[in-house]
Amino acid sequence: MRESTIMKIHYGTAIAAVALVAVHVLIRVTHGFAESLEYESVIANYRYVPYAIMLELILVLLSVHGFNGLRVILLELRQGRLYEKSVSYGCMAAMIGLIAYGSRTIIVTNMGLV
């Protein structure tokens, strides 16, 4: 993929993530920070489908943005065909792994399997 396209994705995920994370944080603060972290409250959040979808979106957006940001930082430090490919595929693998791990939490809790 062209670097210009990757940077557009990087900026797009940033803008979308800012909006969704703001909603996520506002819900914590408006419901009382300590109360919103109680077990029943967290379970209720995960079981509410629109909120679960929002958490999944945040997970994907921040994973893409975060690991692409890490890739950019690592490519600034050193260059080389093998190094660049290793960094790109390594970041991609880490991104997919984190999305899979986070999605497991969201899906299992949303389906009431906890």
Added chain:
Amino acid sequence: MGRDGKKGIGGMADPRRYGIERVAYWLMRLSGLGLLAYFVAHIYETSNILRGRVGWDEILQMTQTIEGHIILALVIGMCVFHTVNGIRVMLGHGGVWVGRPARPDYPYNPASQNYRHKIGIYSAIILAAVAMMYGLAVLFGE
């Protein structure tokens, strides 16, 4: 100076002689790495909900400490700085606030490093500090 006349990472890290823009460059990268580390830790932390009430309460006890609150306040600060400075960088890449093209005359001041972007960087730092103070008030005020 290192081999081949290159200063390497030390040269990149040196904020002297390059103004607030170099500081913003480093703060952007450090806050990005800090936020990524927090994000991975947060995903792990929330996965403990799968261990039931006992597992959740255990992990919550680990994070709801003075150290945990201070780390969270730092995360709030990094998040606000990264967001505000990121918007400034995006606008700059889009050609906003970078000045008009002109003939390069002595003392060769770069048009893109103008007062608008400097204000943007200082605003990001001030807003991050304010958000951290608010975060500390919420976390320790409960």
